[in-house]
Amino acid sequence: MNNAGDILFDVLSRLPTKTLLEMRFVSKAWHRLILDRSFVQAQFQKCGLALSGFMFQEKYRKCPIDISTFTYMPIDADSKVQKMVFGFLPEDVVILQSCNGLVCCRSCFRTQHSTTHSTTIYVCNPLFKKWVSFEVAQLDSFSSIALAFDPILDPVNTATNFKVVRIQQLENEQEEMYYTFEIYSSETGTWKESSEVCYSDGNLLKNNGTYAKGVLHWLTDTDQILAFDTEKELSLLVPSPIPALEMFIDAPGTCIGESKGLLHFIMICEDGIIVWCLDDYFEAKWTLKHSKQLQMIEDENPNMFFKLYKIMQRRRLPGMEPYMDPWAFKDEVLLMRVFSTVYFYHIETGKVVEVCNVASLGPNAFVSPPVIPYSLSLIPLDVSLSRSDPNNNTNPNEN
Template structure:
């Protein structure tokens, strides 16, 4: 066991262990010092990611106050493991309370809470190992849109862990044209830069902001379009949704976007049922229908959970009323959705429904545009160096 220390891709133990899932490898790290060193080695981490990828571990749910500009400092974690319960959490290893902004391939991006008397701090961390890097960002407010782009395949982690932070802002030019601009922070250089790319759109960004799939970030808007931004080429694109959700329905359908198998997915819940598409071609905007299940069938299969679900969805909602069914987030064929006042997992591969919790257990403001973010366990290490906070942290130059 102790002689396993440094191996390469040609060694049998290296090859066998690198095919195991992350959760198993985390437990095996405690077997011996040799196993710990092997599983922590960057070449091993890269090989394990290439062979097994990442699987969804759960969803992070964080509320917002409706009128108060202060941030809620706690969040709920919903494991997809049927044997695990919803947990109230904070990232206690960080030096302060934070708001969750995004997650990408096992890394989580968050910011310091408002109100604050100093510049806002952005943290990128791996909660599994309780490690982080951090840097200051000037002129950030509660409504700023910050997302994380990180891909161990496109940017291998066998030598270092490099990620990008993208700040997207909607501005208005002299001709009163609304457009989006993009600022990019690179952990490799420790600096921000303003992208030359500009995307003209009147659409407002909705939930599931910054879904990452194969080098491209995606934002759902309220204009039947999805805004896409290629983080490498720094090019943007407006993609039409697979169906105009603002037409043809009794009530405006609930929608969200997500990622599975490296592909962008569009999920819609309407009076007809739960419908899922995936984007096959960006430039031709070619969507493929992947899953569809009528509400009557879901109700018949789950009579103890749902009562008159289809009939209720057929009725016209009162203006300002929360939708009866709301898709909150999607990842790896798992849809997190709210039906009435209960949260459920819906598995698109099997069509099975699993109750998670009552909305009231998530806090007093669960309906007010919550942040709902998928999370996957990852062995990816972070480069860390001494800072004014702790040896875990790394403060880089502020945004210009």
């Protein structure tokens, strides 16, 4: 279908995804147009994707068995927090990462010995209940799997192509720690081991990758961020904007995220909420984007926070959870826990919105929870996976 010169095509492709989801029921012709690949590509280029909400999933502290339910926290103030599962998938899953409207999951580990077998990876569009799946061997609950998908760098007007990267930390005979990268391509339907190796003593934190302009990023427990270019298969350790963390009363809470195509580094400490964006990888040039003192946040939101600044000046006892913890960041919105309550913090306006109590998320909500941002997307998932690999599957309702 070629509607590039059509007025209706041009007008509708300038509307946000949420609006188009309602308008596709106007007529069969509109439905076909809005779901056409050329239209989806044009709409993404003109509008991009808006943050819809965050997905949160509990996990046990010392047990490899997974919890299948997760909580969806919509950014829309009129929508309620809700418990969910991806019921359209053939089995229960753990959410790993989202990227431009697609969500990457893995099958749940049900027993202590689940890690000895292959694990199924799912890439899906929850909006349309579409998915593809493939296998990965010897995956455990601490392995990191990340999705790389960009409709601009790899247009979707003919096919939806993505890559999934598995990162592992190993040790050589000299007791040096290093990372290896294994890449799955939806075009070939196969895994391949990258020749790239990155030497680092750092351990991955929060265990989910952040994708920005062809590069996956992982936060580590050192003063560095691990970056991996999925096209060039090159890695880089980027120094964080705050290298001397020992200057703080307690180790600050940190996370990374993406907004407007740039990697962001977020820190919450006794001084306040501070946000930087990365302008240059090789020079590690960070720009301070936002900084707000806790006392000011407390003064502006007296009904939400009581003695926030004063409590943050106290040193925590060993083993205590941080008073404030940044969980995830996307499109200028920070999802954070403050004591036992979850909030949205909008860095452009400084507005704070209460989301829910941590207890409502489940009894294991404090244990380094996997939290991923999610955006509604019209992206189709009818990729042509390799026929030679019997482990590759698309869902039977695909069309």
